[in-house]
Amino acid sequence: MSTGNMITFFLTLVSYIVYNTLVFCQTLPPSTGRQGEWHLLHASIGISAMHMQVLHDNKLIMFDRTDFGQSNLSLPNGLCRYDSQDTALEIDCTAHSVLYDIDTNTFRPLMVQTDTWCSSGAVLPNGTFIQIGGFNDGDHVVRSFTPCIDEYCDWIEFPNYLIERRWYASNQILPNGRIIIVGGRRQFNYEFYPQMYSSSLGLFRLSFLAETSDQSENNLYPFLHLLPDGNLFVFANTRSILLDYNNNRVLKEYPRIPGNDPRNYPSSGSSVLLPLDENLPNVVAEIMVCGGAPQDGFSRAAHGSYGQALSTCGRLNVSDENPTWVMEDMPIARVMGDMLLLPTGDVLIINGARQGTAGWEKGHAPVRAPVLYRLSQPPNGRFSFMATSPKPRLYHSSAVLVPDGRVIVGGSNPHMYYNFTGIEFPTDLSLEAFSPPYLAEQYGVVRPRILTQNEVLGYGEFSALVFTVPEYFSIKFLSVRLIAPSFTTHSFSMNQRMVVLKLIGATRVAPNTFEVTVRGPSTAEIAPQGYYMLFVVHAEIPSSGVWVKVQ
Structure with missing residues (x-):
């Protein structure tokens, strides 16, 4: 994609950017x-x-x-x-x-x-x-x-x-x-x-x-x-x-x-x-x-x-x-x-x-x-x-x-x-x-897909994961998040928590393929040890989650 076309694309996103996040809306999906x-x-x-x-x-x-x-x-x-x-x-x-x-x-x-x-x-x-x-x-x-x-x-x-x-x-x-x-x-x-x-x-x-x-x-x-x-x-x-x-x-x-x-x-x-x-x-x-x-x-x-x-x-x-x-x-x-x-x-x-x-x-x-x-x-x-x-x-x-x-x-x-x-x-x-x-299917062009990741995430340790994004990747709109699986009953999800990991940097390792380095949770008070779902989120569109163990 040429530089001019790239600029046109991002303008047509309607790109409301709040606190460094972006919602992808080049072509709005149907009501559903x-x-x-x-x-x-x-x-x-x-x-x-x-x-x-x-x-x-x-x-x-x-x-x-x-x-x-x-x-x-x-x-x-x-x-x-x-x-x-x-x-x-x-x-x-x-x-x-x-x-x-x-x-x-x-x-x-x-x-x-x-x-x-x-x-x-x-x-x-x-x-x-x-x-x-x-x-x-x-x-x-x-x-x-x-x-x-x-x-x-x-x-x-x-x-x-x-x-x-x-x-x-x-x-x-x-x-x-x-x-x-x-x-x-x-x-x-x-x-x-x-x-x-x-x-x-x-x-x-x-x-x-x-x-x-x-x-x-x-x-x-x-x-x-x-x-x-x-x-x-x-x-x-x-x-x-x-x-x-x-x-x-x-x-x-x-x-x-x-x-x-x-x-x-x-x-x-x-x-x-x-x-x-x-x-x-x-x-x-x-x-x-x-x-x-x-x-x-x-x-x-x-x-x-x-x-x-x-x-x-x-x-x-x-x-x-x-x-x-x-x-x-x-x-x-x-x-x-x-x-x-x-x-x-x-x-x-x-x-x-x-x-x-x-x-x-x-x-x-x-x-x-x-x-x-x-x-x-x-x-x-x-x-x-x-x-x-x-x-x-x-x-x-x-x-x-x-x-x-x-x-x-x-x-x-x-x-x-x-x-x-x-x-x-x-x-x-x-x-x-x-x-x-x-x-929604329309968001597939910016949806990340995780290829490899460490199964264990140590406290304060650097960890790399590799993922693909079909088009339009920008590190500005990237985050990596942990979500603890909750026990839900009677309108309360016990133990539910999300930690947005410290993002160290990302590099392109192949066409549409990127490696991102994050730092594990800083303390067990922020993320108690155990299994979490890890998501890569790009332009407010998440990947499917993969299981990692924080310890």
């Missing part, structure tokens, strides 16, 4: 491309995907609860679950967990014995998924799932491992590889996995959780975010603190989020830690909280009155010495929405309802269209509607980002048991994929 696309993966996977975790072998583990009754998926080889404490069935020969293969779009049943309802989880540095607590006979149980190359790996359960009952607790992987387990119903404390002590010595009281609890207990599933200084941001109801969990000290309390309306379950807003950029002189940590329900939303819904959900989002720059909430309005009110970081650094808000709260039959007016929040845009232009899903996703729905850049969505069961007929919102066993706009 600009707003993303939905694809049905399976009309039924046999269970309702209440909980989801992406694993580093490109598998997605999903489960609901054992006391829903019989699922629509049989356990293999005549297996049955025998449980005298089950509130629905003492003998159940159906599965309540599945392992989904992202690459082949196939799934197989898994065997879980104790009740996983409203549980939590995190992935250890070695890739083993640790799943914590639940209801009834599962509330003190820890379960593990280790990926394997055959078809025989399954859940392993450790009864009575937890010191306290953990139902609606939240988890966060820590810099030392341990998991902190915070809260749960009537649990105003935290503990760790692996345990430091198996007695009360391993239990730490957190009065903040008691102070923020109300009659409808709007502090369940507290929002946890590990900050770059190694301390823990904890948000419950309307308040938030900085917790030094090593010394069991609250270092500071942040201002209340404006409006005084609760954001945690059952009001069920959502929260993300915005991308941590190591190219800045100092890494900035900013929390975003969106949606929820008014103070009286749960009690009103219990009497059949579905109040309007919240439409506000708040951003809190916790790196500031005296941070204050900066509020914005979503284009539509939403409760029970999931907030997911996309490889571009934008935030997708998906699933949920305009009215009511979480809980049995307490949500109404489903919001089927996700919205995209673009960080690089000015305040009045950050939100845009995406394509509408044909399916409502209400209470007990989930969504996760997978390495090819899609968002897998499943679940929705606002009933005490599986219920498919004679009701407005039947139990949903389907699995869908939402393809964000960056996956």
Whole structure:
């Protein structure tokens, strides 16, 4: 391409450049491309995907609860679950967990014995998924799932491992590889996995959780975010603190989020830690909280009155010495929405309802269209509607980002048991994929494709990766990003984080082929050790992700 043609091309991009990023728009894609696309993966996977975790072998583990009754998926080889404490069935020969293969779009049943309802989880540095607590006979149980190359790996359960009952607790992987387990119903404390002590010595009281609890207990599933200084941001109801969990000290309390309306379950807003950029002189940590329900939303819904959900989002720059909430309005009110970081650094808000709260039959007016929040845009232009899903996703729905850049969505069961007929919102066993706009075919000319990369990324170490871009490459519009795979349930994606790696330089090694050098994360506080999806992003179009291990 001649120099003149190159200039013409970049002019026709409409090239809005904000903070050194570029959106490729030489030829606008059709409406479905600009707003993303939905694809049905399976009309039924046999269970309702209440909980989801992406694993580093490109598998997605999903489960609901054992006391829903019989699922629509049989356990293999005549297996049955025998449980005298089950509130629905003492003998159940159906599965309540599945392992989904992202690459082949196939799934197989898994065997879980104790009740996983409203549980939590995190992935250890070695890739083993640790799943914590639940209801009834599962509330003190820890379960593990280790990926394997055959078809025989399954859940392993450790009864009575937890010191306290953990139902609606939240988890966060820590810099030392341990998991902190915070809260749960009537649990105003935290503990760790692996345990430091198996007695009360391993239990730490957190009065903040008691102070923020109300009659409808709007502090369940507290929002946890590990900050770059190694301390823990904890948000419950309307308040938030900085917790030094090593010394069991609250270092500071942040201002209340404006409006005084609760954001945690059952009001069920959502929260993300915005991308941590190591190219800045100092890494900035900013929390975003969106949606929820008014103070009286749960009690009103219990009497059949579905109040309007919240439409506000708040951003809190916790790196500031005296941070204050900066509020914005979503284009539509939403409760029970999931907030997911996309490889571009934008935030997708998906699933949920305009009215009511979480809980049995307490949500109404489903919001089927996700919205995209673009960080690089000015305040009045950050939100845009995406394509509408044909399916409502209400209470007990989930969504996760997978390495090819899609968002897998499943679940929705606002009933005490599986219920498919004679009701407005039947139990949903389907699995869908939402393809964000960056996956539109028209963006192929600037889409990177990773050819080689180091499988291990050391802290502070230089690492090279080779990728191709079909045309129009510019290092000015290049970034390399890590995304930690999240455990998603009840509108909160635990352990979700993005780190924008320090870019050292890029060179052309062949036609349309480039080698870029990046520096690994500077500390385990910024990126706890473990498996991450690595994306090369060029002109705001990401490559497919590849798995790397940070250690």
